[in-house]
Amino acid sequence: MMDKPWNNRAWLFVVPVLIIVLFSSLVPMMTVVNYSVQDTMGQNNFFWNGVAWFQGLLDPTTDIGGRFASALVRNLIFSIVILCLELPLGIAVALCIPKQGWKVGATLVLIALPLLIPWTVVGTIWQIFARQDIGLLGAALNAIGIHYNDTQDPTSAWATIVIMDVWHWTGMIALLSYAGLKAIPDAFYQAARIDGASRWSVFRNIELPKLQKVLVIAVLLRFMESFMIYTEPSVVTGGGPGEATSFLSLDLVKIALGQVDLGNAAAMSIVYYLITLTICYVFFTIMTQLDQRKGV
C-alpha cells in the first residue's frame, strides 16, 4: 500500500469508468438537483423556488414532511429488524455448512439460489405463498387459528415483508460468513482444543473476531439494500395496507412517477441519498476506527 508509485498517467485507465459513471450518476443527479430548486406551472415552464421543497420536506408538520418522516422511521425500523434477524441466522447457517464432500457445493448452491431470483419474482413467490386462499403459509397459519391476512392487517403485512427479506437475503450473510470462516487456519481450532475451550468460547474468541471484517461488509450491504428496498414490498403489499409498509423508495416512486410531483420527489431523492450516504459513512468510520484502536 505504502510503496505504490506515484503516476498521474494512471488517470487514463480510470477515464472510461469515470465517463460512464458520470453519465449514469452525475448527469441524472444534476437533473434532480435542478428540479429540487424549481417549481413548474406545467409543460417545461420552470421557475426558481429556492429551498422551499426542502423546507416542506424536513418539516414533519406539513403533509409531505409528515409522510417523509414516517416513511423514514418505518424504513429504519425495517432495516434494523431485518439486520437483527439475518445477522445471527446467517452466521448460524454458515457455521452449519458441511465441512467436506459433495454436500458443500450443493449446500452453497442452494443457499445462494434466492439471491439470483429477480426481485419481482421474489415478491411474486411470497405474494402467492402468503395468500390465505391459495398460499401455503397463509392457509396454514389461518388453519391453526392465527389470524393472518397480509393485504388487510398491518402486522401480517410487516411479518410477511420481514420474513420475505430474511428468506431472500440471509443466504448472502451466510455465504460471506462462510468465506470468512474458511479463512481461519486449522491451528486456531487445534489450539483452542488444547486450551480446553468450549464450543461457545471458540465462537466467541476465535470465530467472531475473525469474522468481524466480513460482517462489517455484510451489515453495510444489507443496510444499503434494505434501506433502498422497493420491488419486493411493491409486489407483495404495494406499500399497504394503508401506509403500513410504505418504505422510502415506494413513497418516492409514488410521488415521482405516480403523482409526477417533481419538486417534492427531487428534494426527497436528495435528502434520501444523503441520509443513506451519511449512515453508511458513519457506520464504516466507527467500525474501522474501533478496529484500529483495538490494535494498540
Place this chain on the structure above:
Amino acid sequence: MRIQTRTIVITAYLLLLFLPIYWLVNMSFKTNAEITGHLSFWPHHPTLGNYGHIFSDPVWYNGFLHSLSYVFLNTIISVALALPAAYAFSRYRFIGDKHLFFWLLSNLMAPPAVFAMPFFNLYYSVGLFDTVWAVALAHCLFNVPLAVWILEGFISGVPREIDETAALDGYSFPRFFVKIFLPLIANGIGVAAFFCFMFSWVEQLLATTLTTIHAKPIVAVMTQVYSAAGMDWGLLSAVGVLTMIPGAIVIWFVRNHIAKGFALGRV
C-alpha cells in the same frame, strides 16, 4: 452430537428456503381452476399448459431475450471498463485517487428509486429509451463501481513484481495485460462478472422504467398478469419458475468459487 445439530440446522434452513419455491413450482403445473378450487400439496392434474403458453407467445419469450441481452451487455461493459480502472487503483497513486474510489463506491449507496425519474428523462433525450442499451447502461450505475471494487481486491493479490518482470522481459503493456495479467486474475474476473450478472438480472425498477415495448424485460411483462382482471396464477408461477433457471445455472458454474468470491474486495 454436534454433527447432528449442524445437520438438523442446515437441513431445516434449506427446507424453509425451499417451501416457497416448491409452492411456486407446484402452482406452475396446475390449471387456474385447480389453483383457486382447493389447496393441494401437489398438482392432481399436472399440466404443462402454462409453460406452453409462455413459449408460444412472443411477448413472453421476447421478454426473456430482452432481459438476457441487457444483462450480458451490462456484464461485459462493466467488467471491461472496470479492469483498467481497478488496475490503476491497485498499482498506482495519483491525484485524487482515494476520493475517486470512495465517490465510485458511494454510487452503490444510491437508491435506484432516486434515479428512476432522471434516467427516464436522460435516456429519452439521448434516444436510447426503450432499448436494451438503456437498461444495460443504467445498471452500470451500481455494477461498474462494484466490479472496480471486487477486481481491485483481486489485483492487489497479484504481486507487483510480476508486472515488472514482464516489462523487463520486453512485453509491451497491452500484451502483458492480455497475455499474462488477465489469466492471473481470471478468478476475479469470474467473480466480478457473477456479481454484475446477479445485480443486473434481479433489478427491476430501472429496467421497467426505461422500457415500454421493444425492450420490455421479463419482469415487466409479469406485471401484465397483475393488471388483467382475474389473476392468472398458473401463468405467473410458470414465468417465476423460468426466471429462476438462468440464475441457478450461473451459480452451478461458480459453486466452487463462491466461498472465495464472497470475500469481496478489500476484506
Place this chain on the structure above:
Amino acid sequence: MASITLDHIAHAYPGAPGAAPHYALKPINHVWQQGRAYALLGPSGCGKTTLLNIISGLVIPSEGRLLFDATDVTRLSTEKRNIAQVFQFPVIYDTMTVAENLAFPLKNRGVEKNAIKRRVDEIADLLDLRPVLGRRARGLTADAKQKISLGRGLVRSDVSAVLFDEPLTVIDPALKWELRSKLKAVHQALDLLMIYVTHDQVEALTFADEVVVMKDGAVLQIGTPAELFERPAHSFVGYFIGSPGMNFLPATVAGREARVQGTVFDLGASYAAPANGAKVEIGFRPDYAMLHANGGIAVQMLKVEDLGRRRLGRFAIGGGEAIATLAADADLQPGDTAGLTIEPGHVHLFVDDLRVEGARA
C-alpha cells in the same frame, strides 16, 4: 509424567482396499524421556508433521500404540492429553489481553482466580512478558506472539509435553537466535519433555538433546547432535547434517583399504567384503579432510570458496567430486594439484546407504 512411548506407531492414509498400504509414517518404536528435548528433523514430506499430529491427537495412527507413561492415549482426544503446542504461525486470541491469553487455559479448567493470577505472573516473568501483560495481544510482534502461544501451554502445571511445529518460521532472522535461547532456557527451568519439528538442521542441533532424522516417512537415525555428525547411520543423515554435507564416493573395499578408481583410502578398521551387487561408498566430512599444497593423495583443484573463517576447496577425485577444508597455509587455485589428507577414523563405509561398523584392531 515421565515418558512418551511410541509402540510400533505407523500411519497409512486409507487407499484402495487390497493395495499395499502407502505409509506416510513407517513403523517407529521409541521412548522419549521427561526433561529432554527432541527434534524431528527432515525435508518437507518426510512424515515429521504426521508424527507430531499423532502425538497431539490430530491424527490417529493406523497402527501401533501411543503411551504417555503407562497410559494408552492412542485414541484419546487432544484436550485430554495434557499437551501444549506452539504452531508455525502465532495462534493468539485477538480480542484478549496478553494476561487473558495466558489465563485462558486455566480459566477453561476452572482454576481458582488467585491461583490463575499467580501462575500467569510466574510464566510472564519466565518469558519476559511482564511489561506487556495488559496490552492487547494482536498488536504485538510475531516473536512476542509466539511467546504467548508457548506461555499458554506452560501455565498448565499438568502439561506432559510441549510440541513445537516449526515455531520460528515467521520470526525475524535477527530474533530467531534470541527466541531459540529463550526456549532452551525454559526447557532447563521447567524440566519438560519438548518435541520440536523443523527442517532447519541448525535449529534442531542447537535446541535438541536428541535429534530424530526422518526421510520418506522413515526414521533414519535417532541420536545426539554429535552422534549424527560423527557417525551418521545413513548416507542421507551424513548428507543432510553438516554444512556442506558429507562427501560420498563409490568405492571397492578390501580389509582396511577402500579404492576409489585406483586411489587408496585408509579406513582405520577392517571390513568384511560387502555382498555382490551392493552399492558401496565411502563417506568423509569436509571438516575432517584437509587440502595441502603437497603431500597426501594428489587431487585436481576445481574451485575455492572463501567463507571467511575457513576456505573450502572442491576437487576432482576418482571420476567424482568432493569438498575439503583448505589448510591455512595452502595457497591453492583452481587447476592446481593439491594433496588431500583425512584424519584417521573419519572415513566411513556405507553399504546400500547404511553405515557399516568395522573391526578396529
